[in-house]
Amino acid sequence: MKLVGTSKPLHDAKGKVSGTTIYAGDMMLPHMSYADLVTSTIPHGMVKSIDKSEALKVPGVIDILDCFNTTNKKFSRYKTLAWQDVPEQDCIFNQHVRFVGDRVALVVAETLEAAKKAARLVKVEYEEYPFAVTSQEAMSGKIDNVYEEGAVFEALHCEMGDKSKIAPDTVKITTNTHLSRIHHAAMETHCCVANYDKSMDQLTIWSPNQACFGIRAVVSDLFEMPYHKVRVIKTTMGGSFGGKQEWMLEPVTAAAALRVKRPVKLVFNRSQEFTSTISRSPMDSVVTTQFTKEGQLQSIELDNTLNAGAYLGNSLDYCGAMSKKMFRTYHYPYAKYSSRAVITNNPVSGAFRGWTAPELCIMIEHNLNMAARKLNIDPLELRIKNAAVPGSLDLALEETLDNAHVKECLELGRDKFDWYNRRKANREFNAQNKRYKRGTAVAAGGHLSGYFPRIPDFSEVGLKMTESGSVIVSISLHDHGCGTVQAMRMIVADALEIGEDMVLVGEADTQTTPFDVGCFSSRTTYVLGKNAYKSAVAMKKRMKNAVSRILNFDEDDIEIHDGIVTCVGHPNFKWTYGDVARESLHILKEELSIHEQYKNKSNPAVNGVHFAEVEVDTYTGMTRILNYLAVHDIGQAINREICIAQTQGAVLMGGGAAIYEHGFVRENGQPLTSFKDYHLINSYEAPNIQVEFIEDGSLDGPYGAKSIGEVCHVEPTAAVMGAINEALQSDFDTVPINPDAIVKYLASKEEK
Amino acid sequence: MLLTFKVNGVTRSLEVSPAKRLLDILREDLELTGTKEGCGEGECGACTVILNGEAVHSCLCVAAQLEGSEVVTIEGLEENGELSIIQNAFYEEIAVQCGFCTTGMIMSTKALLMHNPHPTEEEIRIALSGNICRCSGYTQIIRAVLRSAKEMGEQ
Numbered sequence: 076m077k078l079v080g081t082s083k084p085l086h087d088a089k090g091k092v093s094g095t096t097i098y099a100g101d102m103m104l105p106h107m108s109y110a111d112l113v114t115s116t117i118p119h120g121m122v123k124s125i126d127k128s129e130a131l132k133v134p135g136v137i138d139i140l141d142c143f144n145t146t147n148k149k150f151s152r153y154k155t156l157a158w159q160d161v162p163e164q165d166c167i168f169n170q171h172v173r174f175v176g177d178r179v180a181l182v183v184a185e186t187l188e189a190a191k192k193a194a195r196l197v198k199v200e201y202e203e204y205p206f207a208v209t210s211q212e213a214m215s216g217k218i219d220n221v222y223e224e225g226a227v228f229e230a231l232h233c234e235m236g237d238k239s240k241i242a243p244d245t246v247k248i249t250t251n252t253h254l255s256r257i258h259h260a261a262m263e264t265h266c267c268v269a270n271y272d273k274s275m276d277q278l279t280i281w282s283p284n285q286a287c288f289g290i291r292a293v294v295s296d297l298f299e300m301p302y303h304k305v306r307v308i309k310t311t312m313g314g315s316f317g318g319k320q321e322w323m324l325e326p327v328t329a330a331a332a333l334r335v336k337r338p339v340k341l342v343f344n345r346s347q348e349f350t351s352t353i354s355r356s357p358m359d360s361v362v363t364t365q366f367t368k369e370g371q372l373q374s375i376e377l378d379n380t381l382n383a384g385a386y387l388g389n390s391l392d393y394c395g396a397m398s399k400k401m402f403r404t405y406h407y408p409y410a411k412y413s414s415r416a417v418i419t420n421n422p423v424s425g426a427f428r429g430w431t432a433p434e435l436c437i438m439i440e441h442n443l444n445m446a447a448r449k450l451n452i453d454p455l456e457l458r459i460k461n462a463a464v465p466g467s468l469d470l471a472l473e474e475t476l477d478n479a480h481v482k483e484c485l486e487l488g489r490d491k492f493d494w495y496n497r498r499k500a501n502r503e504f505n506a507q508n509k510r511y512k513r514g515t516a517v518a519a520g521g522h523l524s525g526y527f528p529r530i531p532d533f534s535e536v537g538l539k540m541t542e543s544g545s546v547i548v549s550i551s552l553h554d555h556g557c558g559t560v561q562a563m564r565m566i567v568a569d570a571l572e573i574g575e576d577m578v579l580v581g582e583a584d585t586q587t588t589p590f591d592v593g594c595f596s597s598r599t600t601y602v603l604g605k606n607a608y609k610s611a612v613a614m615k616k617r618m619k620n621a622v623s624r625i626l627n628f629d630e631d632d633i634e635i636h637d638g639i640v641t642c643v644g645h646p647n648f649k650w651t652y653g654d655v656a657r658e659s660l661h662i663l664k665e666e667l668s669i670h671e672q673y674k675n676k677s678n679p680a681v682n683g684v685h686f687a688e689v690e691v692d693t694y695t696g697m698t699r700i701l702n703y704l705a706v707h708d709i710g711q712a713i714n715r716e717i718c719i720a721q722t723q724g725a726v727l728m729g730g731g732a733a734i735y736e737h738g739f740v741r742e743n744g745q746p747l748t749s750f751k752d753y754h755l756i757n758s759y760e761a762p763n764i765q766v767e768f769i770e771d772g773s774l775d776g777p778y779g780a781k782s783i784g785e786v787c788h789v790e791p792t793a794a795v796m797g798a799i800n801e802a803l804q805s806d807f808d809t810v811p812i813n814p815d816a817i818v819k820y821l822a823s824k825e826e827k
Numbered sequence: 828m829l830l831t832f833k834v835n836g837v838t839r840s841l842e843v844s845p846a847k848r849l850l851d852i853l854r855e856d857l858e859l860t861g862t863k864e865g866c867g868e869g870e871c872g873a874c875t876v877i878l879n880g881e882a883v884h885s886c887l888c889v890a891a892q893l894e895g896s897e898v899v900t901i902e903g904l905e906e907n908g909e910l911s912i913i914q915n916a917f918y919e920e921i922a923v924q925c926g927f928c929t930t931g932m933i934m935s936t937k938a939l940l941m942h943n944p945h946p947t948e949e950e951i952r953i954a955l956s957g958n959i960c961r962c963s964g965y966t967q968i969i970r971a972v973l974r975s976a977k978e979m980g981e982q
Contacts, residue, residue: 082921083921084918084919084921084923085921085923085924087926088917088918088921088923088926089910089918090926091923091926091929091930092910092914092915092917092918092923092926092929092930092933093861093901093902093904093905093910093914094859094860094861094862094900094901094902094930095861095902096926097860098863098927100860100863100864101854101860103858187851187855188844259961260961261925261927261961262863262865262871262873262925262927262928262959262960262961263863263865263925263927264864264865311926312925313863313925313926313927314924314925314927314961314962316961344864344867345865345866345867345868345871555925556924556925556926556927556962557924557925557962558924716921716967717921717924719966720921720924720962720963720964720966720967721924721962721963722964723963723964723965723966724924724960724961724962724963724964726964727964727965728961749866749868749870750866750868750870750871750959751868751870755959755961757955757956757957757958757959758951758952758955758956758958758960758965758968758969759952759953759955759956760956761952761964761965763966764964764966
């Protein structure tokens with residue numbers, strides 16, 4: 076390994092610092108037209124009529140699509156596999172509108188200015204229905220007309236492990252947790268360009284997305300086109316965090332391109348981003364744990380109500396996913412899980428970085444903190460006592476956790492963060508300070524490194540060698556901007572013993588790259604990376620085979636080192652890779668190419684333990700994160716600084732969710748629409764975040780690598796929440812714990 | 828209105844609506860798409876450019892205020908076809924992930940170093956507090972600014 080484990084700029088970083096990298100919103104095609112969306116201004120109702128007369132008078136308007144002149148065939152924004160059985164509730168434009176921001180019409184014009192102007196002139200007449208903002212309201216029966224099935228969808232109820240193994244005489248701890256809606260807030264808003272070439276009957280879609288083949292399935296099925304007629308190309312992505320794994324724009328833009336038969340560009344503004352994409356669902360949960368008096372965890376029972384927003388999207392699967400993550404961190408005999416998704420007249424809930432693992436972590440870690448108080452055990456020691464160990468069985472997935480290192484993460488963090496002394500110093504500080512209060516807490520979490528065993532988890536990679544000895548890797552990556560392309564280059568370059576500049580790795584394009592189920596469940600490095608590695612190893616074998624046939628050498632005598640091919644017993648023979656590629660084409664009439672298939676059959680534990688120290692200003696309710704440490708069991712960092720930077724970004728994202736970020740919906744059903752009301756931690760507020768990795772390889776990952784992108788977002792909210800509760804000796808169970816909440820709590824405490 | 832102003836050292840004359848945002852003039856009329864729109868309300872900093880020597884949100888400036896002005900965008904930073912010191916520092920320090928905030932971040936850095944060639948870490952954190960990065964924890968970005976200041980000082 077020469078590159079793996081070092082730090083390299085991303086493959087496209089030069090373009091990004093020069094401003095020359097083209098994102099979908101920057102694309103310019105001949106005859107491009109521009110679209111703007113008309114969305115529902117009411118939270119629930121029926122569109123009675125749409126008056127387009129004034130809008131159509133705006134010079135440059137080409138056409139206006141709406142719920143009356145466009146197919147009302149239903150689709151699922153969440154569908155990512157052609158064979159996936161998911162509830163289909165979305166129409167391209169909805170006559171029955173279910174939230175403020177629901178799609179009603181789309182104006183297509185010669186210029187963006189004209190499209191925006193006309194969109195404002197489209198007059199929609201509604202019949203208004205009663206609406207529900209919260210899950211509790213919806214569960215009262217108020218909006219049972221929202222779907223034929225009503226508003227409440229029971230999801231997974233299950234038991235895992237063995238109830239009879241629970242020790243006698245346990246202490247029961249019950250806690251509630253209430254999570255607010257949060258937004259991905261990727262800097263690049265959602266956008267899509269689509270073009271329909273009538274002469275070829277070919278639809279092409281460009282978008283920053285996490286599953287080109289999923290979009291192909293949804294759009295092809297919607298418009299009844301054979302799959303080869305719909306080409307989906309992944310563009311450079313300006314951040315996703317799960318927000319770009321569901322399809323809000325692609326079906327709409329495709330419908331417009333099919334209608335006007337020329338390229339159409341649709342770019343959401345920030346307001347549309349907040350209202351009309353997806354966001355993380357609010358959740359209300361009750362957690363009951365049982366511990367022995369010594370603090371040995373015996374069981375977790377968790378009941379969760381998820382606010383799905385106006386369309387089910389991924390919510391039923393999201394409910395189910397949480398149960399599958401209940402044994403990734405702690406080892407205990409029994410769990411029970413029940414959940415339901417409740418339709419409300421809110422923006423639609425959907426995928427978010429961690430896919431319920433951060434939510435679960437908040438719920439469980441809050442319960443553990445309260446348990447530690449009741450049992451009078453140090454919170455860190457309580458976690459060490461219950462940490463999953465190497466070889467533990469995940470009772471949800473019924474698979475081994477492999478070399479889980481939760482305990483090592485806890486112990487390393489304890490030492491590096493000076494846990495006991497820091498907490499002692501906090502207590503002394505608090506005793507001497509009236510206004511400022513400090514607290515330190517720990518949170519442990521776990522995640523996955525792929526889909527296995529729940530969903531087919533396989534990879535196809537093509538690799539071919541050019542006459543100069545460089546390689547082109549054909550692989551359906553969906554790089555979010557966090558460097559999976561660069562990670563693949565490093566893996567392939569090391570396996571082939573060449574420089575990274577000799578490796579070209581593309582991204583997903585359904586016409587030219589092999590099938591892939593998409594970038595989900597932190598599977599890219601672990602599964603696709605492994606197959607990229609296997610492809611490079613296979614290429615070495617392929618080169619040896621070619622040389623043996625060209626020169627009649629014994630294949631076993633041929634050796635490859637540092638980009639040079641030699642042969643035992645033939646001291647004068649020395650070929651470069653380029654020589655082999657050229658001679659193979661020339662003599663054997665064969666391109667040096669590989670198509671490698673790989674079916675993943677493991678899913679080792681990947682864990683993080685985060686430590687946060689905060690200071691709360693009891694006069695203003697403001698919280699500052701003073702110090703932070705994230706320890707991760709990562710197997711092997713591929714691109715080290717990027718793994719660190721991603722982890723630090725996740726800490727600010729999760730830390731922000733603990734103290735600021737709240738995607739509220741007002742009582743009148745109007746949702747948040749602006750960054751003015753959705754503060755993200757900035758450079759001035761950001762603490763220095765220390766990151767430590769434990770690296771001792773994994774079962775199957777390339778060079779022993781496991782995942783990092785999601786697991787680092789599992790712990791931060793729980794850690795910061797715990798630290799605030801420690802500082803104030805409070806039991807806040809609702810996040811965000813923003814200044815309003817803190818001031819209100821302190822005032823009520825004073826009254827008592 | 829006929830707008831005449833300088834962009835990256837070149838005088839440009841355009842027929843635009845007085846209310847057209849500088850951001851849209853750059854991206855649509857001049858095809859300088861390196862400047863990004865993140866929020867359209869001056870909250871995220873992705874659209875930062877330098878107007879008459881000051882960092883501004885190009886989403887909040889309109890054509891009516893630009894007559895005779897001088898604008899520098901990310902496309903104007905390269906020197907003799909090579910990355911400028913700041914661009915190179917962002918590249919080398921791995922301060923770039925998704926890249927959508929990067930150009931605005933670099934323009935804010937440029938403006939900071941024009942006014943304060945030797946900023947402390949605290950001054951950098953304050954100067955960049957209007958530029959949001961959702962991918963990182965700002966560590967590599969701050970390192971890139973410190974490196975830029977050092978290398979510019981050595982020049």
